Amino acid sequence: MTSNFFLKKKIKAQSLFPKQKIKNNFEIESVKPLHLAEKNDLTFFDSVKYKTYAKNTKSRICITTDKLKAHLPPGLEIVIVKNVLFELAKALKTIYPYADVDYPDLTLRKPSKKKYTNVKFGNNVLIGKNVKIGKNSIIGANTIIEQGVKIGDKCIIGSSNVIKNTIINKNVVIQDNCKIGQKGFGFIPLKDKNFKFPHIGKVILEENVEIASGCTIDRGSVSDTVIGKNSYLDNQVHVAHNVIIGSNCMIAGQVGFAGSTRLGNNVSIGGQAGISGHLIIGNNVKIGGGSGVVKDIGDNQTVMGYPAVSLKDFIKKNNKNE
């Protein structure tokens, strides 16, 4: 799952954290969350709610606080800091110097007909280095596909899209003017000049996904943003970084997801609903149009309102107010 979208510097643990007492000086492979990190990946632990992940992490180097360090298994190199996310952001910037801003892809060229046999291109399509496009796919006019993007077979991508840092599986449809794979809204607020958080994840669109016009789907920060198999997004939907949408979901127009929320399968969401960050939404959930979801929702629930409550409570509340 390692992303190859961002140039990575070779750097060893000791030189990344020169003021810390690192015993094992190995090269950092990547940066991953606690539950996804492998041995040589740098990880981070910033909230007690991840203590189970912390206990079981495979990583052997973790940024955390003095308070949280007791939850980590023995033998880990522990980097004690005051502000975990700030130190993480700085480490990411050192390892991945070009992931904090979407530097325009200057490798874009007209597609070579030799390379992309069995792909149809509209006018003025621009393709970056190492892009792969499956057979019988069509790419509409003025669309930009930046370096390293992979597109499966039989995909239909409309006009004026900008796609980067993304893996698209087969039979995916994207309409016009979508922006997919750009950096999400992440920074450490500092007066006069915020520190931009590098985002090294990607976007994965599973097979049979359909994305309507004018959507924005941000790539993951240190994991991925995923739209599950056969899920459909209507116009002007906004999906922030790290959001995971399950399969067979229906997301109506102008819905917005804040970062790191996770949806189950068969979820339907009405137009203009907003889903806060870091929530877990179960399977077979229905969320009414215009709702504001601020809490986790279990399987098979129907909710509505702002803040969203069960449909029964929503109706009761509105009757009482009449």
Next chain:
Amino acid sequence: MTSNFFLKKKIKAQSLFPKQKIKNNFEIESVKPLHLAEKNDLTFFDSVKYKTYAKNTKSRICITTDKLKAHLPPGLEIVIVKNVLFELAKALKTIYPYADVDYPDLTLRKPSKKKYTNVKFGNNVLIGKNVKIGKNSIIGANTIIEQGVKIGDKCIIGSSNVIKNTIINKNVVIQDNCKIGQKGFGFIPLKDKNFKFPHIGKVILEENVEIASGCTIDRGSVSDTVIGKNSYLDNQVHVAHNVIIGSNCMIAGQVGFAGSTRLGNNVSIGGQAGISGHLIIGNNVKIGGGSGVVKDIGDNQTVMGYPAVSLKDFIKKNNKNE
């Protein structure tokens, strides 16, 4: 009103529904809703609330259920099914094989100066086959106008727009980056692979309409999406399929309309309001910003809130809550 935007297969009633007992075997002309269908148009009847339309339809072939068929006039060829919309979708896919996905227009070319005299074009404009543009119109850079689109005189169309399946009357202004005429959000949900509902309607922008930047206006499914004379849409408005907006309406930024809703004339809607589908909103209605409209609204009403109620009730409700 028949759309010429989509390739139509010649197919007769009996071969379209081989398992049904069709007596008259005529060629299907088009597919229309009950009240718009002419003699040779296939129509459909899926809810008792359209029973008056059903009784008066001019069509002579209708998809419906065993339960609803009694409302249809005698002499009609009745196609009895369990799921009207699914059978309709399959019939549409057979008759119009390319209306279920927005296949990119591969006929786009630089505009011929000979053909479009008295039209000014910015750089890199792309025009499809059989496009008509009236005199003294201007089309901005990077805009794509797909095959068959008609644009009236004195229209001013900005940059980076994508316009398809659309009829634009005179004196219309469109700013930048709008997506007009693409397929709406319509499909029959099926596990692993939804059935995409073909949408064969178009978008009609009447004269003096103004559309600001970043709007999405989906074409109709089996009728049209219409923005009435002298109505203005602000930035990032989303208009779903089959919506009809009357004349002299003012729609502020980020408003969203779900499918098939109908607005009267002189309606004003504040920013970020959401209007549910299949509603009838009267003339001279005012809808406050941020409202969520879930019920029909009669003429001359002012409403606000989520769900939207009369302004009087909204104020009362909020005072009670303080």
Next chain:
Amino acid sequence: MTSNFFLKKKIKAQSLFPKQKIKNNFEIESVKPLHLAEKNDLTFFDSVKYKTYAKNTKSRICITTDKLKAHLPPGLEIVIVKNVLFELAKALKTIYPYADVDYPDLTLRKPSKKKYTNVKFGNNVLIGKNVKIGKNSIIGANTIIEQGVKIGDKCIIGSSNVIKNTIINKNVVIQDNCKIGQKGFGFIPLKDKNFKFPHIGKVILEENVEIASGCTIDRGSVSDTVIGKNSYLDNQVHVAHNVIIGSNCMIAGQVGFAGSTRLGNNVSIGGQAGISGHLIIGNNVKIGGGSGVVKDIGDNQTVMGYPAVSLKDFIKKNNKNE
């Protein structure tokens, strides 16, 4: 601060208002609000709430009503009308004939490498006349920068943006598909053909600003739209004309601002919140996601809800409703 983006006709006060008794016949320099107008600028006074500005204006010609004129200082040329904004719009249209619609820029060309040394351009970038771009800036593919736009050093502008009537300071980042500097939503409603209000202001992005993908930022009407130093906007944010956002603000995805609202510094706004027009929001204010702000907010407040109230009241209200 005079905008040079719009062609200005030389016109004297008496010929602009031939039916009024103008004594001093001087050339109108520009059109400005009461508090920004200099001696030869036309100004306007349409509401008693601006009476202090009226008393202190430096302008020597003002459009107002018979009722309001008493608040103006002696010696001013007073243009008495029934509808101040309509007369203002007509005067603007006479002085600035091309500011009522975004006429596409027909001066766009590929950037000259001689002129823009030390700037990197993606493919198909289009640049208008008199554009200035600072050193070490990068402009992504398919982006359009219209005439007169100024961009500072070290700016990173992504792909498929359309930027006009805008001043961008150094170190600004803009992602993809933004629309900046277009005309706002302003017109005098008239049956059959609204009168389009010319907007002669611009957009100013101060240094270190970051604008994510799919945002729309309208230029000012007779003043400017400003995004303050180090403020960040997430995807699909809509900023209407004349809005002023202070420094170090964080505006999450899909937030919308109606016209002429003014934000202080260090304001954070959650996703999908809507801010009504003509409000004053203080410093260090936090506005919850999905809120609808309809009243001014003092410094250091945290608000939430629709209409937005203090967080304490929001929680109380929701508990009472349970």
